Amino acid sequence: MQVIKNKQLIDNAWQQIADDGEIVEGNISVSLARWRKEKNQLISHKNQLGIRIQPDDNLADIADELSYFQLIELAFPDFADGRLFSHAWLLRNRYAYTGELRATGHYMSDQVFYLSRVGVNAFLPNNPAHLAIELTHLNDFSVHYQRSSLNHP
Amino acid sequence: MYQYNNTDQTLVDERVAQFRRQTEQFLNGEITDEQFRALRLRNGLYVQTHAPMLRVAVPYGLLSSRQLRKIAHIARYYDKNYCHFTTRQNIQFNWPKLEQVPDILAELATVQMHAIQTSGNCIRNTTTDHLAGVCSDEIEDPRPYCEIIRQWSTLHPEFDYLPRKFKIAVSGALHDRAATQFHDIGVHLVKNATGDIGFRILVGGGLGRTPIIGQVIKPYLEKKHLLSYLEAILRIYNLLGRRDNKYKARIKILVKETGLAHFTDLVEKEWLLTKDALELTEARINTIKAQFVAPPYDVNAADDERFTNAQHDHQDFAIWLEHNTVAHKVSGYRSVFLSLKAPEVPPGDLTDSQLDAVADLADRYSFGEIRSTHRQNLIFADVKQANLFSLWQELTQINLATPNIGTATDIICCPGLDFCSLANASSIGIAKEINDALDDMDYLHDIGDVKINMSGCMNGCAHQSVGHIGILGVDKKGAEWYQLTLGGSSENEAAIGERLGPALAKNEVTQAITTILDVYVKQRLVDESFLDTVKRVGIEPFKEQVYASH
Numbered sequence: 001m002q003v004i005k006n007k008q009l010i011d012n013a014w015q016q017i018a019d020d021g022e023i024v025e026g027n028i029s030v031s032l033a034r035w036r037k038e039k040n041q042l043i044s045h046k047n048q049l050g051i052r053i054q055p056d057d058n059l060a061d062i063a064d065e066l067s068y069f070q071l072i073e074l075a076f077p078d079f080a081d082g083r084l085f086s087h088a089w090l091l092r093n094r095y096a097y098t099g100e101l102r103a104t105g106h107y108m109s110d111q112v113f114y115l116s117r118v119g120v121n122a123f124l125p126n127n128p129a130h131l132a133i134e135l136t137h138l139n140d141f142s143v144h145y146q147r148s149s150l151n152h153p
Numbered sequence: 154m155y156q157y158n159n160t161d162q163t164l165v166d167e168r169v170a171q172f173r174r175q176t177e178q179f180l181n182g183e184i185t186d187e188q189f190r191a192l193r194l195r196n197g198l199y200v201q202t203h204a205p206m207l208r209v210a211v212p213y214g215l216l217s218s219r220q221l222r223k224i225a226h227i228a229r230y231y232d233k234n235y236c237h238f239t240t241r242q243n244i245q246f247n248w249p250k251l252e253q254v255p256d257i258l259a260e261l262a263t264v265q266m267h268a269i270q271t272s273g274n275c276i277r278n279t280t281t282d283h284l285a286g287v288c289s290d291e292i293e294d295p296r297p298y299c300e301i302i303r304q305w306s307t308l309h310p311e312f313d314y315l316p317r318k319f320k321i322a323v324s325g326a327l328h329d330r331a332a333t334q335f336h337d338i339g340v341h342l343v344k345n346a347t348g349d350i351g352f353r354i355l356v357g358g359g360l361g362r363t364p365i366i367g368q369v370i371k372p373y374l375e376k377k378h379l380l381s382y383l384e385a386i387l388r389i390y391n392l393l394g395r396r397d398n399k400y401k402a403r404i405k406i407l408v409k410e411t412g413l414a415h416f417t418d419l420v421e422k423e424w425l426l427t428k429d430a431l432e433l434t435e436a437r438i439n440t441i442k443a444q445f446v447a448p449p450y451d452v453n454a455a456d457d458e459r460f461t462n463a464q465h466d467h468q469d470f471a472i473w474l475e476h477n478t479v480a481h482k483v484s485g486y487r488s489v490f491l492s493l494k495a496p497e498v499p500p501g502d503l504t505d506s507q508l509d510a511v512a513d514l515a516d517r518y519s520f521g522e523i524r525s526t527h528r529q530n531l532i533f534a535d536v537k538q539a540n541l542f543s544l545w546q547e548l549t550q551i552n553l554a555t556p557n558i559g560t561a562t563d564i565i566c567c568p569g570l571d572f573c574s575l576a577n578a579s580s581i582g583i584a585k586e587i588n589d590a591l592d593d594m595d596y597l598h599d600i601g602d603v604k605i606n607m608s609g610c611m612n613g614c615a616h617q618s619v620g621h622i623g624i625l626g627v628d629k630k631g632a633e634w635y636q637l638t639l640g641g642s643s644e645n646e647a648a649i650g651e652r653l654g655p656a657l658a659k660n661e662v663t664q665a666i667t668t669i670l671d672v673y674v675k676q677r678l679v680d681e682s683f684l685d686t687v688k689r690v691g692i693e694p695f696k697e698q699v700y701a702s703h
Contacts, residue, residue: 080191080274082314086391089311094426108188110175117310141167143160145304146311147431 002131004112004123005100007138009131012124014050014071016104029073032057035065043068052104055083063095072097074120076105085118092119092149109133113140119149154215154522155300155444157265164308165262168269172196173255180252195275195313197268198254201574207246207254208271209261213281213299213323214242214525218512221523223264225508231257236508238493238501240565240616241320242280242525243271247572269307274315274402276306276387280322282330283526286445287534289482292342293350295325297441298379301433302340305380312387316394317402319387320359332527332643334358334367335619337404338386345373352379356386356416357408362611364618364649365405368413370420376438378424381431385424389416447483448520448535454485457539469556470545476556476598478541485538489519491531491553492563496588498552499581500566501529510551518544528565528604530558561603561670562588565616569609569626570633576609578626578633578659583607586663591670600670603683606641619643621684622669623650624662635662639669639695640687654696665699672698 003012014027019034023041029050035042042049050071051062066072072091074084084103091097102122103115112123112134123134157165172192179189193199197208209224216224224244228236231253237245249257261267270277279302286294302321306312312319324331325342333339339355352374358367374382390404393411408416464471478487491511493501503511511531515523518540519533526532531553536544548554557563564587567573569580584607591597606620610627617623623638635657638650657665670683672695677686687695 079188080314081396082274082312082316083392083396085311085314086388089388093430108184108191110171110184110188110192111314114308114310114313140171141164141308143163143167144310145160145164145307146309 001128003102004131004134004138005102006121007135009135014048016052016073027071029071032062035062039065050100053084053087055081055087057087059087059090059095066091066095066097066099069097069099071100071102073102073104073124074107074115076103076107078106079108079111085114088115088118088120089149109137112137117144117146117148154217155212155296155441161304162262162265165265165267165269168196168267168308169255169258169262172258176252176255191273191314193254194273195270196254196258197271198249198251199272199574201247201572204248205251205254206572207249207257207268208239209244209246209266209268210271210278211242211244211266211525212303213279213285213296214283214527215296216523216525217264218515218521218523220264220266221508221512221515223260223266225505225512227257227260228505228508234506235502235504237499237568238503238525238529238531240527240529240567240614241278242283242527243278244525245568247568270313272318273313274317274319275313276309276315276319276321279303279306280320280331280336280527282324282326283524283532284330284479284488284534285325286447287481287483287486287488288326288328289480290327291325291482292327292344293325294442294445295323295331295340295342296445297438298325298340298342298352299323300441300444301379301438302383305383309387312391315387315391316396317399317404319390319404321383329643329645329647330527332616332619334647335360335364335616335643336367338383339367340379343373349375351375352382354382354386356420357405357413359403359405360613360616360618361403362400362613363403363405364613365409366647366649367405368408370413370417377432377434378428379433381428382420382424384431385420385427388423389419393419448522450483450486450535451537454483454537454539456485457537460538460541463542467542470542472594472598473545473554473556474541476560477554477558478536481535483535487536487538487541489533489536489541489544489548490526490558491533491548492555492557493530493553494557494563494588495552495555496562496592497585499568500564500584503531507551507553510547511553514544514547528563530563556594557597559602559604560597561600561605561622561666562591562597563604564588565604565606565620567608567610567614569607573609573614575612576626577611577628578609578635580607580609580615580624580626583624583635583659583662587666590663590667600673601682603670603673604642605666616643617641618649619647620650621687622666624666627656629656633659635659637662637665637669637699639692640684642684651692653692654700657699668698669695 355367607624641650
């Protein structure tokens with residue numbers, strides 16, 4: 001499976017682990033709830049660790065723990081839920097997170113330009129056929145009125 | 154007025170290309186109805202009762218003659234030869250074809266216009282005082298700040314998927330003509346104790362089904378912090394605003410449920426962390442201000458006083474002058490209202506030939522600029538008094554000189570059941586009935602300032618809850634009924650109208666309006682306005698008469 005990262009198609013090096021899923025080898029991402037429950041075991045995971053953020057999650061709760069994560073996934077339950085756009089902005093600008101910030105779940109391909117402007121640098125669409133479209137949508141606009149979060153990590 | 158630079162033009166052109174592609178993808182079945190809905194709404198495109206409806210942005214109500222000619226062209230070639238001016242100073246087309254909308258947007262882009270964010274749960278068109286820059290009670294011209302807000306809010310990546318729509322209004326005058334107390338954010342230019350000019354920020358006002366008067370969140374904000382403060386409010390709203398119920402999703406509900414003190418605390422904390430990174434420099438303000446310089450007024454304009462003679466010779470002209478023009482800050486000039494409320498015409502509608510004629514008149518009489526008002530009329534802001542008589546004659550010929558500005562037939566009216574898929578009841582027909590019943594101009598002028606606002610449903614597009622007389626269409630078991638309110642106001646003494654009594658049947662509404670006006674005539678003191686009488690005597694005397702036969 002492939003993902004978009006920094007405007008390139010690359011192989012997905014991460015596995016999403018469900019809350020009742022088994023922890024496997026390799027780079028894994030877990031939900032905030034699972035991180036809360038199993039932090040002690042997870043920090044000794046041999047490979048890289050990622051966390052999945054939902055719109056309801058309060059970023060301030062994990063602000064001090066971001067250094068554990070090489071990946072933060074913004075898991076869209078619904079494209080209309082715009083809270084994750086603010087979460088992305090906060091991660092880049094307030095909490096100085098510089099790792100991979102990845103949109104997953106039910107975001108719209110037509111939202112990738114805005115997402116990139118608030119600091120999202122990786123995209124994993126539900127439908128792999130959308131990867132090519134999303135690469136082009138990242139260039140929908142050559143101008144903008146607002147600062148980019150990526151320029152101010 | 155503001156002229157696009159390369160960035161502005163490129164952004165609008167690229168937006169057209171994006172929407173053209175999105176429309177093609179939708180027509181090819183590559184994106185879902187639900188996705189396309191979100192995308193088209195953010196380009197002003199609704200799907201209505203009969204056809205799509207396209208809402209075009211008129212930033213802070215300012216149009217050039219060239220833009221108006223383009224609107225006329227679009228009305229002629231893509232629509233049924235007319236357009237509609239809305240209460241948010243925008244323009245609506247009621248009959249465009251979905252597949253032609255990208256072409257319409259491309260046409261608009263050639264005259265620096267667009268339909269970006271005129272609907273959808275995002276930051277909408279910023280509105281302002283229709284007399285900005287020409288009224289004598291102004292602290293500072295609000296339009297440069299409107300333009301700064303327009304740019305900041307356009308395609309703002311963080312705030313395009315808010316819990317609900319978001320409206321900002323800016324006023325620079327002592328008298329609030331922009332209904333700022335009924336916006337999600339109201340911005341007032343104010344002078345502080347040391348004489349510096351900054352902003353007072355209001356939050357949480359709104360109309361619709363839960364009308365609420367906005368409250369002051371920041372009594373005085375330095376100019377350089379305008380955008381950072383707006384951004385802090387928007388971020389708190391985006392994160393905490395309710396998304397579980399669309400009727401409770403506006404910021405007014407968040408402010409109410411959170412409490413102003415706590416909400417203010419949240420915003421202030423957010424703002425303190427971001428304010429230094431988003432400063433509005435004086436250089437930037439001045440660059441924008443330079444695009445709103447006053448036109449080259451004739452310094453001798455006051456010398457020509459022939460229009461006073463014309464008033465003696467032509468009573469109709471004198472009446473029009475009194476009702477449809479207002480004083481200008483420059484001696485020898487007046488601002489002229491073009492009434493879009495002629496009898497027999499749906500309020501706010503203008504035909505393609507009228508649009509062309511208005512554009513020509515603007516070129517000849519008002520420096521090529523036209524303004525739209527939130528009461529759905531137009532204004533020539535800068536008319537030399539020497540030209541008033543000939544302008545009146547020409548406006549009369551195109552049916553735009555009905556001397557009813559600010560009177561009971563200057564009705565704000567939504568499209569209602571005739572066009573809108575949300576409506577429960579018709580409104581245009583009732584407006585016409587009221588117009589017919591009040592066809593005696595002397596009576597109308599004697600009654601004076603009465604603002605009647607009528608909406609065909611709870612969404613309240615015509616701001617009925619702040620009408621001096623509000624009329625709200627409701628559905629009762631499949632029949633159209635109308636709820637009346639009295640005493641609302643969107644101006645300085647903001648108030649939400651009080652319900653008069655049980656809803657009335659369609660054929661009782663006009664009679665009720667004339668009864669209300671008759672009660673006013675009987676009850677009023679010398680020189681007392683309708684609103685003041687309602688405030689003084691309360692709604693009982695009105696209620697008694699309206700429901701006397703029930």
